[in-house]
Amino acid sequence: MTANCDERHAFILPRGNADEAALVSEACIFPADSLLQVCAHFSSRQQETRLVRHVEEPLRQPPPYRDFNDVKGQAQAKRALEVAAAGSHSVLLVGPPGTGKSMLAARFPGILPPMSDREALESAAVQSLTSGFSSARWKVRPYRSPHHTASGVALVGGGSPPRPGEISLAHRGVLFLDELPEFDRRVLEALREPLESGHITISRAARQADFPARFQLIAAMNPCPCGYLGHTTKQCRCTPDNILRYQNKISGPLLDRIDMQIQVAAVPHDQLLRQADGESSATIAARVAQVHAVQLARQGKENNGLSTSEIDLYCKPDGAGEKLLSGAMAHLHWSARAYHRVLKVARTIADLAAADTISAVHVAEAIQYRRALQNP
Numbered sequence: 339m340t341a342n343c344d345e346r347h348a349f350i351l352p353r354g355n356a357d358e359a360a361l362v363s364e365a366c367i368f369p370a371d372s373l374l375q376v377c378a379h380f381s382s383r384q385q386e387t388r389l390v391r392h393v394e395e396p397l398r399q400p401p402p403y404r405d406f407n408d409v410k411g412q413a414q415a416k417r418a419l420e421v422a423a424a425g426s427h428s429v430l431l432v433g434p435p436g437t438g439k440s441m442l443a444a445r446f447p448g449i450l451p452p453m454s455d456r457e458a459l460e461s462a463a464v465q466s467l468t469s470g471f472s473s474a475r476w477k478v479r480p481y482r483s484p485h486h487t488a489s490g491v492a493l494v495g496g497g498s499p500p501r502p503g504e505i506s507l508a509h510r511g512v513l514f515l516d517e518l519p520e521f522d523r524r525v526l527e528a529l530r531e532p533l534e535s536g537h538i539t540i541s542r543a544a545r546q547a548d549f550p551a552r553f554q555l556i557a558a559m560n561p562c563p564c565g566y567l568g569h570t571t572k573q574c575r576c577t578p579d580n581i582l583r584y585q586n587k588i589s590g591p592l593l594d595r596i597d598m599q600i601q602v603a604a605v606p607h608d609q610l611l612r613q614a615d616g617e618s619s620a621t622i623a624a625r626v627a628q629v630h631a632v633q634l635a636r637q638g639k640e641n642n643g644l645s646t647s648e649i650d651l652y653c654k655p656d657g658a659g660e661k662l663l664s665g666a667m668a669h670l671h672w673s674a675r676a677y678h679r680v681l682k683v684a685r686t687i688a689d690l691a692a693a694d695t696i697s698a699v700h701v702a703e704a705i706q707y708r709r710a711l712q713n714p
């Protein structure tokens with residue numbers, strides 16, 4: 339159609355869709371205001387009646403995420419979130435109210451690795467289904483934080499015709515579930531399948547739909563109903579029975595699928611009065627991006643996506659690491675699934691240390707990320 343345009347990838351589209359379609363880098367877009375214009379374009383030989391190629395660059399804005407350097411203290415939680423971002427691991431943050439769990443979660447998308455064109459297109463396609471996409475959000479990882487009263491349909495998808503839910507709108511981004519035990523248990527159980535497979539199939543009487551749902555889960559909860567179990571200065575008022583009932587709202591199989599369970603402790607008063615002195619999100623994101631690239635070069639995917647046979651290939655610890663891990667597995671009564679997930683997290687920790695071999699120190703840190711829920 340024009341000299342620098344590949345005709346196999348040329349599209350005539352309504353003007354309102356031109357910006358969105360232009361995000362596909364190899365496509366040539368010709369916006370039209372009416373069918374008359376389209377007819378004139380094909381039938382007339384005059385240059386002035388032909389459609390003009392859309393060349394506008396999509397609007398790029400910096401990601402609208404707050405910076406990690408305004409979270410005071412919480413060095414351990416920040417370190418754990420860096421590991422999670424680097425290997426695409428899911429996280430449960432456990433800690434008393436007011437310790438900044440939601441603050442940390444809201445900053446998490448800002449340290450994730452940059453989106454590839456393919457990931458950005460997949461994400462934009464799902465957002466488009468609910469007319470929630472704007473080109474200003476191009477290559478910005480989605481962050482969804484549905485309230486715990488959200489219905490199953492809202493969270494997982496459904497309806498007639500089937501529409502994507504929060505887990506699909508969070509595809510290639512972050513799904514933050516605050517106050518995890520307050521969600522309907524059946525709704526939480528429905529997360530198990532997509533957490534493993536990265537997609538969700540919705541079946542309604544006559545129709546079936548498959549939506550992508552490769553989201554990174556960040557969940558948060560109090561350690562007990564009153565919130566102060568294990569707190570240094572405040573007293574927990576819950577009975578052991580109450581605590582168990584509360585923690586058991588998260589089923590064992592769901593907990594198994596959450597790679598990292600992190601304690602977020604109350605920040606001591608003197609630290610709160612000090613200036614925030616942590617690293618910026620940009621500094622952390624640079625390390626995450628580097629480790630992300632290492633994983634893609636080695637195995638073509640993130641550590642979290644490794645299959646059992648790939649774990650054998652890429653996540654073999656040295657002798658001391660192996661011994662530590664089998665000891666922990668016996669002592670903490672882990673399932674095989676939990677064991678494999680710890681190995682993948684240990685792989686990411688070794689990658690952050692630029693170590694080819696997973697050693698005991700990497701395994702020890704990964705084990706520590708599975709012990710946040712205390713017994714009453």
Ligand SMILES: [Zn+2]
Nearest residue numbers: 562564574576
């Ligand atoms: Zn309590």
